[in-house]
Structures are given as C-alpha cells and as structure tokens.
Amino acid sequence: VKTTAADLPTLRWVGDSDGCLTLIDQTLLPTELREIECHDAATVWEAIKSLRVRGAPAIGIAAAYGVCVALRGASDSDVLARLDTACDYLATSRPTAVNLFWALDRMRAVGQSMQGKPAAQVRARLLAEARAIHADDQRICREIGRIGAELLCDGQGVLTHCNAGGLATADYGTALAVMFAAEEQGKRLRVFADETRPLLQGARLTAWELQQRGIDVTLICDSMAAQVMREGRVQAVVTGADRIAANGDTANKIGTYSVAVLAEAHGIPFYVAAPVSTFDLTLDSGEQIPIEERDPREITHGFGRETAPAGVKVYNPAFDVTPARLIAAIICEAGVIRPVSREQIATVVGQRKA
Amino acid sequence: VKTTAADLPTLRWVGDSDGCLTLIDQTLLPTELREIECHDAATVWEAIKSLRVRGAPAIGIAAAYGVCVALRGASDSDVLARLDTACDYLATSRPTAVNLFWALDRMRAVGQSMQGKPAAQVRARLLAEARAIHADDQRICREIGRIGAELLCDGQGVLTHCNAGGLATADYGTALAVMFAAEEQGKRLRVFADETRPLLQGARLTAWELQQRGIDVTLICDSMAAQVMREGRVQAVVTGADRIAANGDTANKIGTYSVAVLAEAHGIPFYVAAPVSTFDLTLDSGEQIPIEERDPREITHGFGRETAPAGVKVYNPAFDVTPARLIAAIICEAGVIRPVSREQIATVVGQRKA
Numbered sequence: 278v279k280t281t282a283a284d285l286p287t288l289r290w291v292g293d294s295d296g297c298l299t300l301i302d303q304t305l306l307p308t309e310l311r312e313i314e315c316h317d318a319a320t321v322w323e324a325i326k327s328l329r330v331r332g333a334p335a336i337g338i339a340a341a342y343g344v345c346v347a348l349r350g351a352s353d354s355d356v357l358a359r360l361d362t363a364c365d366y367l368a369t370s371r372p373t374a375v376n377l378f379w380a381l382d383r384m385r386a387v388g389q390s391m392q393g394k395p396a397a398q399v400r401a402r403l404l405a406e407a408r409a410i411h412a413d414d415q416r417i418c419r420e421i422g423r424i425g426a427e428l429l430c431d432g433q434g435v436l437t438h439c440n441a442g443g444l445a446t447a448d449y450g451t452a453l454a455v456m457f458a459a460e461e462q463g464k465r466l467r468v469f470a471d472e473t474r475p476l477l478q479g480a481r482l483t484a485w486e487l488q489q490r491g492i493d494v495t496l497i498c499d500s501m502a503a504q505v506m507r508e509g510r511v512q513a514v515v516t517g518a519d520r521i522a523a524n525g526d527t528a529n530k531i532g533t534y535s536v537a538v539l540a541e542a543h544g545i546p547f548y549v550a551a552p553v554s555t556f557d558l559t560l561d562s563g564e565q566i567p568i569e570e571r572d573p574r575e576i577t578h579g580f581g582r583e584t585a586p587a588g589v590k591v592y593n594p595a596f597d598v599t600p601a602r603l604i605a606a607i608i609c610e611a612g613v614i615r616p617v618s619r620e621q622i623a624t625v626v627g628q629r630k631a
Numbered sequence: 632v633k634t635t636a637a638d639l640p641t642l643r644w645v646g647d648s649d650g651c652l653t654l655i656d657q658t659l660l661p662t663e664l665r666e667i668e669c670h671d672a673a674t675v676w677e678a679i680k681s682l683r684v685r686g687a688p689a690i691g692i693a694a695a696y697g698v699c700v701a702l703r704g705a706s707d708s709d710v711l712a713r714l715d716t717a718c719d720y721l722a723t724s725r726p727t728a729v730n731l732f733w734a735l736d737r738m739r740a741v742g743q744s745m746q747g748k749p750a751a752q753v754r755a756r757l758l759a760e761a762r763a764i765h766a767d768d769q770r771i772c773r774e775i776g777r778i779g780a781e782l783l784c785d786g787q788g789v790l791t792h793c794n795a796g797g798l799a800t801a802d803y804g805t806a807l808a809v810m811f812a813a814e815e816q817g818k819r820l821r822v823f824a825d826e827t828r829p830l831l832q833g834a835r836l837t838a839w840e841l842q843q844r845g846i847d848v849t850l851i852c853d854s855m856a857a858q859v860m861r862e863g864r865v866q867a868v869v870t871g872a873d874r875i876a877a878n879g880d881t882a883n884k885i886g887t888y889s890v891a892v893l894a895e896a897h898g899i900p901f902y903v904a905a906p907v908s909t910f911d912l913t914l915d916s917g918e919q920i921p922i923e924e925r926d927p928r929e930i931t932h933g934f935g936r937e938t939a940p941a942g943v944k945v946y947n948p949a950f951d952v953t954p955a956r957l958i959a960a961i962i963c964e965a966g967v968i969r970p971v972s973r974e975q976i977a978t979v980v981g982q983r984k985a
Contacts, residue, residue, distance in 0.1 A: 307940040438854075469946075472930065472939070474828060474852040480931070480939040488940050495944045498828040498930060500792075500853040500886025504951040507888065532854025534861065538896045539889060576826065576852060577834070580934030585826070585834040586661040586842050590849045592823075597858040 285312065287335055287444050290342055290408065294400040295349060298342040302329045303444055307485040318347035318363050325370040325377070328476060332445020333519045333555055334414050337376030340367045341407035344384045348400050356396040360388040360403070372567045373528055373596045374519040375557040380410055411447050417552045417610045418448035422458030425515070425550050425608035429455065431464040433512040436502060436540075438471040439530035440482035441517025441550065451550040452515040453486060455608060460492055468494045469505055473530060475575040475593065499532050506543040514540045518551035518607075525601030525617035526563025527551075534597040537604065546605035553609050553629045556622065563598035571595045639666065641689055641798050644696055644762065648754040649703060652696040656683045657798055657832075661839040672701035672717050679724040679731070682830060686799020687873045687909055688768050691730030694721045695761035698738045702754050710750040714742040714757070726921045727882055727950045728873040729911040734764055765801050771906045771964045772802035776812030779869070779904050779962035783809065785818040787866040790856060790894075792825040793884035794836035795871025795904065805904040806869040807840060809962060814846055822848045823859055827884060829929040829947065853886050860897040868894045872905035872961075879955030879971035880917025881905075888951040891958065900959035907963050907983045910976065917952035925949045 288300040291314075298315040304327065305311055313329065315321045321343030324330050330339045347363035348356060364381040371377060387406045391399045429435060435456060442453035449457050456466055468487055473479035480496055487494035497505060505511055514536055520528040527533075527549050540547040560566060573591035577584065585591075606615035607622075614625045642654035645668075652669040658681065659665055667683065669675045675697030678684050684693045701717035702710060718735040725731060741760045745753045783789060789810060796807035803811050810820055822841055827833035834850055841848035851859060859865055868890055874882040881887075881903050894901040914920060927945035931938065939945075960969035961976075968979050 308937050471854075472828070474826070474854055477938050484943045485940040488943055493944075495946050496930060496939055497946050498853070498885070500825075500828055500889055501946065501948065501951075503889035503892055504885065504948060505946065507951075531852070531858065535854050535857035535889070535893060538857055539892055542892045542896065576850060580938065581936045582934040583662050584831050584934055585850055586839040589838045589842055590847075592849050592851050592855065592859065594855065594858060597855075597861075 285310065287447065288330060288339055288342070290345070290404070294345060294404045298339065298346055300324060300330045300339065301444065303331060303482060304329050306481050315343070315346055318343055318366055321346060322367055322370045331478070332440065333374035333376040333517065334446040334451070334552055335444070336371065336374050337380035337554065338407070338411050338414060338447055340377050341380045341384050341410045343367050344381070345400070345404050345407050348403065351396045351400065353396045356399050357388050357392065360385065371569060373569045376554050379554045383410065414447035414552065418446050418450055418454045420610040421451050421550050421552065421608055422449065422454030424610070424613060425455030425548070426458035426462055426464070428548060428606065428608070428613070429459040429464060429466065429513060434467045434469060434510045436469040436471065436505065436511045436514045436536065437483060438479060438516050438533050438536050439473045440478040440486070442483055442486040444482050444486065445517060451517045451552065453483065455515050455550050456492065457490060466492065467510070468492055469511060470494055470496050471499045471502055471532065471536070472496060473532060474499055475579050478530070502536055503539045506539055506545060511545055514545060514547045515550055518549050518555050519596055520566050521549070521551060521556045521607065522560040522563045522566060523558045523622060524562045524619045525604060525607065525622055526566070527599045527604060528563060528566045528568070528596045529599065531594050531597050534599045537599040541603050547603055548606050548608060549604055550608040553611055553626050556626050556630060558627065558630055563600065566598055568597070569595040639664065641801065642684060642693055642696070644699070644758070648699060648758045652693065652700055654678060654684045654693060655798065657685060657836060658683050660835050669697070669700055672697055672720055675700060676721055676724045685832070686794060687728035687730040687871065688800040688805070688906055689798070690725065690728050691734035691908065692761070692765050692768060692801055694731050695734045695738055695764045697721050698735070699754065699758050699761055702757065705750045705754065707750045710753050711742055711746065714739065725923060727923045730908050733908045737764065768801035768906065772800050772804055772808045774964040775805050775904050775906065775962055776803065776808030778964070778967060779809030779902070780812035780816055780818070782902060782960065782962070782967070783813040783818060783820065783867060788821045788823060788864045790823040790825065790859065790865045790868045790890065791837060792833060792870050792887050792890050793827045794832040794840070796837055796840040798836050798840065799871060805871045805906065807837065809869050809904050810846065811844060820846065821864070822846055823856070823865060824848055824850050825853045825856055825886065825890070826850060827886060828853055829933055832884070856890055857893045860893055860899060865899055868899060868901045869904055872903050872909050873950055874920050875903070875905060875910045875961065876914040876917045876920060877912045877976060878916045878973045879958060879961065879976055881953045881958060882917060882920045882922070882950045883953065885948050885951050888953045891953040895957050901957055902960050902962060903958055904962040907965055907980055910980050910984060912981065912984055917954065920952055922951070923949040
C-alpha cells in the first residue's frame with residue numbers, strides 16, 4: 278500500500294473521556310499509513326515500547342492519553358489509586374526520553390489536586406490535561422520552528438539524524454520544524470537525512486515527511502555523513518533531543534554524538550531543537566541520563582532478513598549523549614540558548630520549569 | 632541453511648587451463664555458504680560488480696582468473712586480442728580498488744611477452760600467472776598479519792569497518808590478519824565490527840569470520856562507533872584499503888573516513904592494513920581516486936524490504952578517502968609505514984612497485 282498524503286495526525290483522542298487514543302503505527306511507514314486504536318494502557322505501553330509512537334514529545338502526549346484510557350471504568354473510590362498505577366506502569370515503557378515522565382508527573386499532580394472528587398469529574402479533568410499537553414506541543418513546535426529558522430540561511434545544506442518531525446510531535450516537529458519554518462520564510466534548503474540505523478527512522482520517517490512537504494531531501498547512510506560534510510554539502514546540523522541535563526549535555530538517538538563530533542571536525546554548527554519539557558534540570562550532567570539498550574535483533578534481523586551470524590554478540594544502545602561543548606545552540610520555545618552553558622540554560626529554561 | 636565451518640577458500644581455480652573459477656557467493660553469507668562456478672568472463676564480471684566476490688585483493692585475484700576463463704577456446708591467432716578484450720572488459724566491473732587494474736595489467740604484460748606463441752602455451756602461462764597472484768596474496772596476508780600484530784596489545788579493544796578478512800583476500804585478510812596474528816601470539820582482543828551499511832559486510836562477513844575463529848567480537852551499527860570509543864572500549868582501529876595514493880590518502884569502504892575522524896577525536900590510533908598492490912603511486916593524492924557510486928536501492932531496499940519512501944533522492948558513494956594525516960600507520964608486507972608521508976611511502980613501497 279502506497280501512501281501519498283500525510284494528513285493524519287501522529288496521534289489524536291477520539292470521543293469523550295470514554296474515548297480512545299488513536300495513533301499512526303510508525304513501524305509500518307513509509308510503505309503503509311495505518312492507525313491503531315488504544316483502548317487500554319497495555320496497548321499504549323506496547324505502542325511506546327515498540328516505537329509505533331516515538332519521539333520524545335509524542336511519547337509524552339501518548340502517555341498522558343494512555344492515563345486516560347487506563348481509567349475507563351474507574352470508580353469514585355479507586356480512580357486515584359488507578360491513576361497512580363497507570364502512571365507507574367506507563368513510566369516503564371521507555372527510560373530515556375524525559376518527556377514521558379514529565380507528562381505522567383503532570384497527570385499525577387492534576388489527579389492529586391482532585392482528592393475526593395467523583396471519578397467522572399477526575400477523568401474529565403485528566404482528559405482536559407492530556408489535551409492541554411497535546412495542544413501545548415502544537416504551539417511549541419511552531420515557536421521552535423519560528424525561532425530556529427533564523428539560524429538557517431537560504432541555500433544551505435542541513436543534515437539531520439533520526440526523526441524530530443511531525444511524527445515525533447503534535448505538530449510539525451522540533452528539528453524539522455526549524456527546516457519547515459525556514460522554507461515557509463522562503464529559504465530553500467537541501468536536507469540530508471541520515472537513515473538512522475537500526476530502526477531507520479531517518480529513511481522511513483524523516484525522508485517521507487520532507488518529501489511530503491516538497492522539501493529537497495537526500496537520504497544517506499549514517500556512515501556517509503562525514504563524507505557529505507567533507508564535500509561541503511552541509512552548513513548546519515539540526516537534531517532533536519530526548520533529554521537535556523542542566524549543563525546542556527543532550528541525550529538523543531544513537532549516532533547523534535557521532536554527528537556532533539564530525540560537525541565539529543568540519544567546522545559546522547550543531548544545533549539541538551527541543552521543547553522546554555525535554556530539559557531535566559534535576560540531572561547535573563549527561564552522565565546521569567539512563568540509556569536504553571534494545572533488542573539485538575534490531576541489528577541482526579533489521580530488515581526482515583537475518584543479516585548477521587547466529588549468536589553473535591551485539592551492543593545496541595538506543596541513545597547517546599552529546600556533550601554541551603559540541604552544541605552550538607539549543608533552540609526551544611523560550612528562545613535560543615547560546616552558548617550552551619549551565620548558566621544560560623538556567624536563565625532561559627529555569628523560570629519556565631519552576 | 633546454517634553454516635558452521637569456513638573451510639572453503641574465498642576463491643579457487645578448479646582444473647587445468649580449461650577449468651573454471653569457483654568462488655563463495657558472499658552476498659548469501661552468513662546464512663548460506665554456497666559456491667558459484669564462473670565459466671566465462673561475464674559471470675566473473677557480474678560476480679565482481681554484484682559483490683559476490685569483493686575486497687580489493689580478492690577482486691584482483693578473481694579478475695586474473697577471469698582472464699583465464701575468458702580465453703577458453705582461443706586460437707593461436709586470436710588469443711592475444713582476446714586477452715586485451717577480456718582485460719578491458721573486466722576492468723569495467725568496479726572503478727575504485729586498484730588491485731583490479733594491477734592484476735589485469737600483470738596478466739596483459741605476461742601475454743604481451745608471448746607474442747607468436749601457441750594459444751595453449753599462452754593460456755597455460757596466464758593461468759600460472761593468476762595462480763602466482765593468488766599464492767602471493769596468501770603469503771602477503773600472513774606477512775601483514777605478522778607485522779601488524781606488533782601494533783596491538785593484549786586486552787585491547789579493536790574496531791574495524793567493512794570486511795578486510797579472509798573473504799576479501801586469498802588467506803586470512805589484511806586488517807583481520809592483524810587481529811588473527813595477534814591472537815596467534817596469545818594476545819586476547821575484543822573486536823568491535825561496524826555493520827557497514829549499506830551492504831553490511833561487517834555484520835555478514837567480519838562478524839562471521841571472527842566468530843568462526845573464536846575471537847571475541849561485538850557487532851555494532853556504524854553510528855555507534857563514536858559511542859563505543861567514548862566509553863573507552865576501543866584502543867585501536869584497523870581497516871583495509873581499496874587504493875592508496877602516493878601521499879598516503881586512502882580510499883576504503885564508505886564510512887572509513889568517518890571512523891578515522893572519530894578515532895582522532897578520541898585519541899585512538901587509526902591503522903590501515905593493505906598489500907603493496909593497493910598503492911597507486913601514479914596518483915598524487917586521494918582527490919584523484921575515482922569513487923564508485925552504487926544503486927540507490929542498496930539503501931532504500933537493502934534487505935528485501937522497502938525502507939524509504941518511493942522516489943526519494945539518495946546519495947550512495949561506495950567509498951570515501953581518508954586523508955593521510957588521520958592515519959597513524961599503514962601496514963603492508965614491506966613493513967610499517969609511519970609516519971604516513973609521501974617520503975616514507977616512497978621509501979618502503981617505491982622499490983617493490985618499481
């Protein structure tokens with residue numbers, strides 16, 4: 278099945294508080310555009326774990342709505358206990374993106390403020406909160422795009438890694454929002470998309486999104502980024518983030534650190550675009566960010582075919598941490614953080630997080 | 632079909648000068664170990680083009696034997712003309728690895744020295760020459776291994792990219808020979824094998840060879856090399872080469888340049904292991920090395936599944952050039968070239984090439 282339109286939202290809530298979370302199954306893209314319905318927390322948990330929905334902001338939104346489906350049929354007496362259980366459970370789906378925990382904490386706090394209220398009222402309020410998280414992210418994407426677009430110039434080559442686009446957020450992305458907004462301003466870019474092994478989010482999702490929006494995109498293997506830089510085809514790198522520590526160290530999809538080192542070696546600025554919710558100011562540095570290790574079969578059986586010898590040892594970290602010193606600027610809805618220092622982050626982000 | 636033994640040679644000649652070239656079809660590894668027989672030049676050409684046989688030294692040997700199969704049925708009057716045609720034809724199979732042209736030149740020169748001789752005699756002499764190229768490479772692999780092993784220490788982590796092992800040569804490789812020889816000397820290594828997109832020679836071939844020989848190997852995606860270096864798991868990088876210019880600039884599988892930049896950024900020595908036949912002293916620098924671009928489908932349809940949107944633009948250079956300044960030493964059968972400079976190359980290699 279070929280798809281030609283991307284009119285479907287990445288995720289949406291259908292119905293009232295007895296409704297369900299519907300999301301694009303991103304594991305099927307780009308050859309098939311199909312939604313799945315989540316009527317219980319286990320389905321949401323599995324969708325996050327299996328990367329049917331992925332991208333730090335989208336994971337946060339999915340988890341918030343996941344809390345809502347988990348409370349179907351809750352009684353006045355058990356609704357808050359079930360809320361706690363649902364938050365604890367959904368928090369185990371993936372460890373690195375902090376937006377997941379941030380969204381669940383926000384849902385939990387709303388519930389706790391409604392002690393003694395009837396279940397129907399609690400559930401309606403929680404759905405409103407999930408919708409607010411969702412709507413906030415839409416607005417934030419546009420702000421990040423508008424702010425970040427100033428950093429790009431007409432005619433530039435821009436490299437990105439993994440997918441920080443519409444499929445990772447509620448609107449048109451973080452890193453990709455910067456490119457989309459620049460194009461809206463009339464700047465013409467040449468984008469290079471790293472395919473992003475093992476799960477090929479760059480090839481399957483980023484290339485698809487850019488193609489859908491008519492932006493000049495060239496797909497490369499991750500190992501080609503250095504060569505493309507050396508050939509002078511890239512003037513900026515922009516990626517998303519899964520968690521940013523107080524000092525600016527940034528966890529993002531495995532391979533991001535590699536791109537950052539290569540960008541520095543070629544004198545190319547490396548930018549991170551992420552919402553304020555991606556900052557985790559409780560962590561002093563990136564060393565404290567938990568890094569998910571995933572199934573070796575993502576590498577050995579990645580393409581539906583066995584491409585490595587049986588029983589071979591595999592190392593499959595899903596993320597790496599790019600040290601702040603390699604990041605020219607972080608673009609968030611509160612502004613451009615430059616230089617990327619503890620002080621500058623505290624100034625720009627600290628107030629919004631408080 | 633699972634294979635448990637690697638007792639088959641990468642390629643072999645079967646029979647007398649009316650015999651055929653038999654080689655392992657490396658596109659089927661590691662899940663299937665199967666040989667194909669080449670009875671004509673077109674089959675050899677296709678085997679090289681499609682990477683059924685690959686690796687600079689193995690390509691040279693295959694081409695030499697390819698000349699022999701091309702001369703089946705030649706008459707006294709046309710044998711030398713057919714030799715020329717066969718050499719010209721086989722030279723078009725792949726552009727980057729210089730061993731291909733070197734081997735064909737060697738075959739052509741032998742033929743030219745036999746003007747007026749009967750076809751049977753010419754063909755017998757050419758087969759002897761191909762066998763000599765083959766036997767030389769076996770000896771050279773062992774020498775490279777012995778010489779290079781001195782650069783590795785017990786307990787080290789060693790990273791390699793692509794496959795420069797037994798499947799790329801007539802014996803046990805160039806880069807991998809260094810590791811095999813170190814292990815024979817009682818040094819225990821922990822090897823990290825980049826999977827090497829797009830065609831996964833690292834996952835399919837290098838991991839398999841190391842596993843077959845009982846060496847501790849961990850498979851990673853190309854994008855993970857930087858992270859593995861940052862974690863202190865790698866103390867040396869060793870790769871092969873497809874062509875080395877007079878100044879030491881080295882063409883090798885795409886992604887090698889990336890690894891070299893990353894190694895420098897982490898203070899890790901980057902070594903190249905290659906036979907003298909890989910040097911092309913007619914080229915002043917790496918800028919003059921022709922870089923093969925291959926079918927976009929290697930990236931978009933890598934392993935039997937479509938993993939990118941239809942019609943997406945793709946850049947697929949099969950090789951890159953690592954500048955000499957990033958190479959700590961080149962290991963060849965004539966010794967260790969260090970520093971990698973025009974002068975040192977001329978001293979160590981120049982005489983053998985003359």
